[in-house]
Amino acid sequence: xxxxxxxxxxxxxxxxxxxxxxxxxxxxxxxxxxxxxxxxxxxxxxxxxxxxxxxxxxxxxxxxxxxxxxxxxxxxxxxxxxxxxxxxxxxxxxxxxxxxxxxxxxxxxxxxxxxxxxxxxxx
Amino acid sequence: xxxxxxxxxxxxxxxxxxxxxxxxxxxxxxxxxxxxxxxxxxxxxxxxxxxxxxxxxxxxxxxxxxxxxxxxxxxxxxxxxxxxxxxxxxxxxxxxxxxxxxxxxxxxxxxxxxxxxxxxxxx
Numbered sequence: 001x002x003x004x005x006x007x008x009x010x011x012x013x014x015x016x017x018x019x020x021x022x023x024x025x026x027x028x029x030x031x032x033x034x035x036x037x038x039x040x041x042x043x044x045x046x047x048x049x050x051x052x053x054x055x056x057x058x059x060x061x062x063x064x065x066x067x068x069x070x071x072x073x074x075x076x077x078x079x080x081x082x083x084x085x086x087x088x089x090x091x092x093x094x095x096x097x098x099x100x101x102x103x104x105x106x107x108x109x110x111x112x113x114x115x116x117x118x119x120x121x122x123x
Numbered sequence: 124x125x126x127x128x129x130x131x132x133x134x135x136x137x138x139x140x141x142x143x144x145x146x147x148x149x150x151x152x153x154x155x156x157x158x159x160x161x162x163x164x165x166x167x168x169x170x171x172x173x174x175x176x177x178x179x180x181x182x183x184x185x186x187x188x189x190x191x192x193x194x195x196x197x198x199x200x201x202x203x204x205x206x207x208x209x210x211x212x213x214x215x216x217x218x219x220x221x222x223x224x225x226x227x228x229x230x231x232x233x234x235x236x237x238x239x240x241x242x243x244x245x246x
Contacts, residue, residue, distance in 0.1 A: 009136045009171055010233075016132070016240060023244045046236045048132055104245055110133075111237045113169045117139060118230050121146045121223065 005102060010110050017050055017058035019103045022096045025068060025086050032059070032070075032084040059086065067092040067099070128225060133233050140173055140181035142226045145219045148191060148209050155182070155193075155207040182209065190215040190222070 005015040017039065024035055036055050043049065062068045068086045075081040088096065128138040140162065147158055159178050166172065185191045191209045198204040211219065 006170075007136070009139070009173075010133045011237075013130070013132045019240065019244050043236060043239070046239065047129075047232055048236060050132075100244065104241070107237050107241050109170055111234060111241070113166060113171060114134075114230050114234045114237070116166070116169065117142065118227070118234075121142050122227055 005106050006110075010113070011103075011106050013050065013054060014058055014061065015103060015106070017055060018062055019100060021055075021058055021062060021086075022067070022100060025088065026096070030085045030087070031075075032086065035059070035086070065095065067095045128229050129233075133236070134226075134229050136173065136177060137181055137184065138226060138229070140178060141185055142223060144178075144181055144185060144209075145190070145223060148211065149219070153208045153210070154198075155209065158182070158209070188218065190218045 004012065006012060020039060020042070021035060024038060029035060029038060036052060039050055039055050040052075041049075059068075059070075063070065066089055069089055069092075070084050070086050072082050073085050075083045127135065129135060143162060143165070144158060147161060152158060152161060159175060162173055162178050163175075164172075182191075182193075186193065189212055192212055192215075193207050193209050195205050196208050198206045
């Protein structure tokens with residue numbers, strides 16, 4: 001995966017959202033609207049509310065990278081309502097795990113950079 | 124100061140550099156080339172090397188906000204060499220201190236957001 005996960009400064013929003021989407025899909029929060037609503041509120045208290053298009057772009061990135069695919073299915077317990085579910089592809093779990101490893105390293109780097117700024121400028 | 128210090132996600136590079144410039148000027152690293160070279164190498168080990176134009180844009184922002192001004196002076200100990208020094212304006216120290224207070228809050232918010240992502244996705 002050759003995409004840029006950082007701007008050279010801090011992690012990009014897109015990479016951050018993809019990380020969360022992978023974890024949510026691992027944990028079976030599988031359908032689009034649910035993923036979107038979860039992410040929209042997850043960081044509210046920390047002043048960050050990802051916009052819908054950003055979340056969908058992150059989902060599409062994961063599809064383009066062959067990590068997940070979407071399938072329209074009837075919503076459980078309903079007769080007519082169709083929703084878009086997301087599943088890992090055959091090789092998706094392995095790719096996702098490699099991506100998460102990269103991101104863990106990137107998050108740690110960013111935390112160190114910001115902690116350094118606090119130390120250098122305030123103590 | 125009504126500028127955006129964050130993208131809504133994480134702190135902007137410009138705000139981050141302005142914070143360092145203020146602290147460096149407080150600590151008397153006053154002239155342009157020196158400021159630039161210090162910042163260029165300060166975060167190298169953490170994978171971040173701000174580009175020269177970004178550093179100069181941050182300096183210009185601080186001038187436009189009336190926090191600092193520049194003055195060409197002879198470099199100490201030389202006869203001919205002129206360098207650009209930066210000083211706080213009369214009201215600059217107070218403005219700078221208000222800006223730093225904002226930035227402290229923003230850095231803390233970003234650290235919490237990234238630490239949350241580590242916790243949510245890796246443990």
